[in-house]
Amino acid sequence: TTVAWSFLTVGIALGSWWAYYELGWGGWWFWDPVENASLLPWLAGTALIHSLAVTEKRNLFRAWTVLLAIIAFSLSLLGTFLVRSGVLTSVHAFANDPERGAFILGFLIVVAGGALTLFAVRSSTLTNNKGFKPVSREAFLLGNNLILLTATFVVLVGTIAPLFFEALDLKISIRSPYFNGFFVPLTMALIVLMVPGVFSNWKRQDGRVLVKRMAMLAPAAVIAGWFGSRLPEPSPWQGVLAIMLALYLVFAHVDDVVRRARAYGQGFFTGLRKLGRAYWGMVSAHCGLAVMVAGITLVSFHEVERDIRMGPGDRASIGEYDFVFDSLDNYQGPNFDSTRGHFQVSYQGEPVVILHPEKRTYHASGQIMTEAAIDAGFWRDLYVAMGEPLDDGNAWAVRIYFKPGIRWIWLGSLIMAFGGVLALSDKRYRRLRFANGEKEATNES
Structure with missing residues (x-):
């Protein structure tokens, strides 16, 4: 999942860069249906990665994880159908072949329908009686997953609805106001939940300790947001809030890195070296998101x-x-x-x-x-x-x-993809595979 997600992140960034350089209209994202076709599995895949983290750590969300895997792959097939079938007119579309489109659509129906049917029949085997408190890392990750799936649904409706109405001989066009109207508040809510998610413990978190820790970072974010508002053309409140949240996310990870490094009790730099690559991958990916959000905000409000x-x-x-x-x-x-x-x-x-x-x-x-x-x-x-x-x-x-700040959009995307690569290099996954292999060999013997 992480390999696919990292490649898709780089691919979307390259597509955005191509549109900016080659089309001559100065834009980096147009909510074109084919652009949306790549964003849909990325959103679902991001939710899947976080759900897999809960499944790995706590053996929870197993049914949810399987369902997200089915959704992410089905959306990848849907994107292939939209791009290759010719049902859409776009500078990003690759082909106009109805026969190929019919085959891909049939394949999508068989794969998605079969997987969902199997999931409905066997999902009871994935249940788990373990629980978690409303204030815990699991709860915040579940909230983020719900936001990501809501964003996925918004993009899916905005992409598919014109095709549905066109089949009824009705012409409608869904453009930026619809997508931005939903996506901006959803992104802000996502960042708001990411910070306590990073700070919280698994299973249960003391709410007072969490609020105190988050409050310590607020003044720094407010000051940084004030500087952002002093740009040549001051941002509206949405722009100032987005910059503040992006900086708040970065400050939160810096604080978390410092605390974790000191927790080893062997000196700060020694503690840094003991932090796993999977953890550094998470930090990089989250900070990359903050950089990208800051770039989008700057170019949207100050262009x-x-x-x-x-x-x-x-x-x-x-x-x-x-x-x-x-x-x-x-x-x-x-x-x-x-x-x-x-x-x-x-x-x-x-x-x-x-x-x-x-x-x-x-x-x-x-x-x-x-x-x-x-x-x-x-x-x-x-x-x-x-x-x-x-x-x-x-x-x-x-x-x-x-x-x-437009370069920050692609820089943030590359930092996110680098975070995925960094997580992949973590030794504990290789040890886990080795241990599973030894266990299977013992069982066979």
Whole structure:
């Protein structure tokens, strides 16, 4: 599960990066149905990983874990059907083959239907009489799983509903307002439950100790959130709250690492070396989520976009950045002809970079593509894309962006995937497999 989840995390990040670089509209996520097809098994797989942790530690949630495994794999097959069958029109879709789509749909019905039927018949064998208190790590992990499944259901409905209504000759479109309206509060609630989940003990946790420990971190998060609100364009309360929660999650893991390292009583650095790789993988994955949430918040609330008419010699400004359309020329590539612009960018009068956006026409297909010019940085991206020519080519529709923190989205995704790889390298899983192998060999003999 962790291997599949790590690959899928990297794959989604690469797809987002591709859309940002190649499509020329400056976006990293559009809630496109094919994008959603990859997100659905990722959400279910994330819930499955956390459910497996409870099953491993406490032998609980066994039926829940099996059901999540069935859901995650079924959603993977559903994503394959959406992408490969041609039922969706998308720049991400790979094929338009009804016969292939019918086969995949049939396979999905057999696999998902058979698995769910078997689960209904045999789920009673997975019951366990062990319990846990309402304030415990199990309870918080169960709450997070419910939030992740709710998010999965929201995305599934938003993706499938247009297809259902289209079959009834009704055209509807479900776009960002629907998804964001649900996803933003669900993500915030998820982070709120993650912090006490990290701090809590298995089976039972003293509520007063938990509240005291969480309260110690609150002032640091509030101060950091205040600094976030002092950006050039102050965020609305949703943006400030999201930054605070992301920082709160990071501070909580730093506090937990320090406490666990000191608990060994052999010195802080010695204690750090004794922390298992699976634990470091969890810390990395959770901190990666915080980095990604911070990046999404920054680019969502502080991005500046200008769609303007520009010709050689024209100037446009975004904040303290000036963009001068210096010149235009023609360029011949190995398999395309290009009209290329040259934009000089300066910050407070000091030269920063020269950007070269292009409008390419490919020889083989005659397809016209936008090649955006991007000056990438850790804190911000400057993005210029050329649209359509105006006034017989003397001027162009130009799109200019200032995107703060957008690199953090992909950085956070890679940190999460690295956390999965780190957890996979934990020696205790190899010892467990070795011990199980010895046990099976003894039983056979």
